[in-house]
Amino acid sequence: MPGFIGLTLVQTLTPLRIFGMLTFPSDLESLQELANTLKFYKTENYSYVLLLFCSAYLYKQSFAIPGSSFLNMLGGAIFGPWVGLMLTCLLATFGSTFCFLLSSAFGKQYVVHFFPEKVALLQMKVEENRSSLFFFLLFLRFFPMTPNWFLNITCPVLNIPLSIFFFSVLIGLIPYNFICVRTGSVLSQLSSLDDIFSWGTLTQLLAIALMALLPGALIKRFGTAHLKLDGVTSNGTGRDRKSR
Template sequence: MGGSVLFIPGFFALASLGVYTLSVNFPEHTGVHSNSSDLKFPTNMDELQRVANFLHDYKNDHFNYVMVLFTSAYLYKQTFAIPGSVFMNLLAGALYGPWVGFILCCFLISCGSSFCYLLSDFFGKKYIIQYFPQKVKYFQTLIEENLDSLFFFLLFLRLFPMSPNWFMNMASPIVNIPLDIFFLSILVGSMPYIFICVQTGCVLSQIRSLDEIFTLWTMAKLCGIAIVALLPGFLIKKHCAKQKKKE
């Protein structure tokens, strides 16, 4: 069932130390917003605005350092399933603009989720089964019922805004979802959500709460896109069923 689960807190401690070291060793800079106390993982829009101001001020003179810090922080949150990725996506839009921010976040969310998958695969399977037996069993049933169109089914789950992505990242190796299909489904499936966040991040100063981003209309559109993603899978399943009847 893999290695000892004690490796996970060890990796977490090392990763935490790395992100912390980056955050407290900024190159010297005297800018309008160069207050290092503002640099932390944001949990609301006010904190996000302060972090964005701080990093934007540094980015002009220390682009590579800010990029390394942002990338490390994003991967850290995704790898260890820490809530708050929406703020990182908004921050990407504020720092890098709509297209660079979009591409960067799509890549990082796919890589970070894959690292979470690998941690679960090597060290956490037994404990996820132990603490979430019903959820794992239900997920396993869904995967087995959609094996003929696995990619499109996973795409639907990633596009659907209410899906528990943190759980799917950890449970996917348990139900034998291949890593390449897992990675690709996240890369494609996260695009609409990330696009909305990054575009909004470009006008961050005009946003006061997350409710202004994820309105009922926005959620309905995401659900609609998710349903459309099911159509190819439905057609594939129908075709496979016909082939089995012929046999």
Template sequence: MAAPRNLVVETGRLMDEENAEDSPTSKKPIGAKLEGKVPLTRWEFAAALGVFIIFSSGLFCIYLTMPAAEYSKIKLPRTMSDLRMLKDHLVTYAEAYPAKFILGYCSTYIFMQTFMIPGTIFMSLLAGALFGVVRGLFLVVFNATAGASSCYFLSKLIGRPIVAWLWPEKLRFFQAEISKRREKLLNYMLFLRITPTLPNLFINLASPIVDIPFHVFFLATLIGLIPASYITVRAGLALGDLKSVKDLYDFKTLSVLFLIGSISIFPTLLKRKRIYE
């Protein structure tokens, strides 16, 4: 027995709608995960490689101007023991050639931050160990802000497919939160920078994608990184007491950061309360 005509029509319509949703040409929301595909096109990959080569060449030229040293002992630390050995090796070098050492330190930090190379927290601890709290804090905040800004513009060039591929759900959440807080965007970005609510790496990459203006991004980064940087730089004064990076952020430290972050977002919460009243 043949199915009624209206049932056939409705079934066909449903099948067409489902096929349209699954079609690769259909428009997908931001953050749709690209499974089984390379997230970058050929031109985007070439652009990213070109930027990396330019930065690497600049960094290499800076290292060529450095005084001779035992380079076999200079490597990016991965553990606290590596960091302690590096610090012992660099103390004399930093005192003998302060300007050139700072140039090399800053260029390395910014390079790592720009290209999302893990280990900047060890660089922050090293700043505290070698330069003390005041100069170390200035160097860390300057480098972290410069590196985050470079990463922002790099993401503006090639970041959208990468972030949508790696963190689709997190990107959708971030975009929704930003759209709700456009009027007090600086306060919200300060809260994110001060507290570990979202990773700094994700914030650097996702900010241009969700249309956060650069001046807001820059100010929030410059100011918001100060509390956590102070904790890290100060910890660098006592490297011998640290067993791992996890020792830096215990419950008490995280509570203080969330308290400071809550102060930055308080005007937004107060305004929302008045609206509902």
């Protein structure tokens, strides 16, 4: 009996001890190190790793903390390209929705106070494109003109219906998530940084980029004909893709 209790305590406390040493990745080296650790641990404790990843992702999205690109790549490295893509799309959507609800309940006045010019510009564009609102939001998600975290906290101020917001995030972030997840899956297979410049890796990354450009090109073509986008690209909030 004591041996059984001891084994149970080890199995319970080991994930807590390991998880306590983990931090959000901030560069390629820390990303690969964290991915290798979690992939090794996932073989026997899949549920712990899945719970940790989902909790971390929802935390960052719900509280509008920039830097989802590294988590997307981590998801691809741990769970593979397709499971990782499904997870990141769902988590990004629900996390953004939580952020939307938090901003709607507690943050509207702060958003207007700290970002008056950007909110005013987006408000004007939303009203101009009210008849094509869903496609306008898709356009903003496909192209890094405005960071996703800023859209999440601003949409309640702009009176965007929750249903339109939800599906625009779910669909609009697929290309971005696909790029990050597939890249993370590729990078996790590298044994050294020199492997990045191999023909096989470069070909995969090029294919990822071309596939991700297709839906954006379609939306851009639609936007040119139907959406009023003058001034949206000059808001200065989308210069750093990592801030998405």
